[in-house]
Each structure stands twice: as C-alpha cells, then as structure tokens.
Amino acid sequence: MNYLLPHTIDNFLGEKLIFKRLLHEPDGDVLVAENFVQPGSGPPMHTHWLQDEGFTVLKGRIGYQLAGQPEQYANAGESIVFKRGTPHRFWNAGPDVLHCEGWLKPANTSIFFLSSIFAAQKKSGKAQPEVFDAAYLIIRYASEYEMNEMPVFVRKVILPVVYRIGKLLNKYEHFKDAPEPVKHL
Structure with missing residues (x-):
C-alpha cells in the first residue's frame, strides 16, 4: 500500500x-x-x-x-x-x-499501521480501536509493534480468537492490500 x-x-x-x-x-x-x-x-x-x-x-x-x-x-x-x-x-x-x-x-509499515490504528479508533468512536481491526493489526504486525498496556491475556488469547472470527466473518476485506509484516532479523 x-x-x-x-x-x-x-x-x-x-x-x-x-x-x-x-x-x-x-x-x-x-x-x-x-x-x-x-x-x-x-x-x-x-x-x-x-x-x-x-x-x-x-x-x-x-x-x-x-x-x-x-x-x-x-x-x-x-x-x-x-x-x-x-x-x-x-x-x-x-x-x-x-x-x-x-x-x-526504518520506516517499514509505520504509515500503514498508524493510519489503520487511527482509522480503527475513529470507527469505534473511542480510544480503543474497533475490535476486529485491532485484532487484525495487533496479530498481523506483532513482529513489529506491541501495545504494552494491553493485558497479556487479551493479547495472547482474546485477540487471536477475535482475529480468527473476523477472518470467518470476512471482516478484513478493507485490509486486502495491507503490506506484509517485517520479521525480526
């Protein structure tokens, strides 16, 4: 993108x-x-x-x-x-x-990631991004970014489940051109 x-x-x-x-x-x-x-x-x-x-x-x-x-x-x-x-x-x-x-x-996926987080906040109307978008972004880009204030149980258990449900419900069509995450070296 x-x-x-x-x-x-x-x-x-x-x-x-x-x-x-x-x-x-x-x-x-x-x-x-x-x-x-x-x-x-x-x-x-x-x-x-x-x-x-x-x-x-x-x-x-x-x-x-x-x-x-x-x-x-x-x-x-x-x-x-x-x-x-x-x-x-x-x-x-x-x-x-x-x-x-x-x-x-390096810049990596910063523009996409931050633009998507801000858009998900607007979508939800509050500081917490819309739940399906948040799950997608946090799971997909975990090799690049971490939201440290989010409880570990939410990051490691709840969000992966929400992410899978989002895939089943076709919630991620608007991310079809999302850049590939950059992996740790």
Whole structure:
C-alpha cells in the first residue's frame, strides 16, 4: 500500500500526524513526520521492535516515559530518542498544543499501521480501536509493534480468537492490500 506524502491522519482524541517524507538511506528508509498533540493526549505504552523513534519539540512540553522508569520531560528545542525494543509512551505535558518533528527508522509499515490504528479508533468512536481491526493489526504486525498496556491475556488469547472470527466473518476485506509484516532479523 503506497501513500502519497505528505499524508495526514488524526484519531479525534487529540493526536494528528503528518507523514512528510521518506529519506532513503542504505540501512533503511527514515520516515519524517510532524505531530500535533492536544494537552493530556498521547499514545499508551508501546514498543517498536524494529525501529528507532525520535522527536524534537518545536513548541510545547512533551512528557515521556520508558517502561519501569520515572516520567521525564522535554521542552522546545530539546530532542528525545526511543531505541527499538524499548517500551515507551509520550504525551503533551503542557497547557498548549504540543508540536514536534519526529522520525522513525526504518520506516517499514509505520504509515500503514498508524493510519489503520487511527482509522480503527475513529470507527469505534473511542480510544480503543474497533475490535476486529485491532485484532487484525495487533496479530498481523506483532513482529513489529506491541501495545504494552494491553493485558497479556487479551493479547495472547482474546485477540487471536477475535482475529480468527473476523477472518470467518470476512471482516478484513478493507485490509486486502495491507503490506506484509517485517520479521525480526
């Protein structure tokens, strides 16, 4: 699935992402993006198994946390990097819209995955993505991403069952052009 860049997504919960460009480098494409996050909003604890991710705060204050570590903060002009395999979360820790420039390397399936998660949130009308879409995305792309705040029983037992039911009910036709997941090296 190819996206024309720039490509903008939002999840109606206070997060907007603009995928601006891909920089082709010998060791993997870098996806450059901007994000705008409303006060208090941001993604839950998650892991990118195959990608490094970084942000430079352009305006506002970002709160961030690595699993098991204390909360930290960065202000305009400061940068943070999350190394692949490190569970992390971030949020707008200020009173105004947080504006950052960010990157993911290698890009892999990031545009598709994040676009699909945001669309599934819109479909459900809440922070939890629509259940069949969530099952599809979390099961299919488990080699790339993990939602750490989701209970293990839900991830390992409930979602695989929902995924199989979704396949039986033909719930995934809209994912027919989904990119193949990237496997761990």
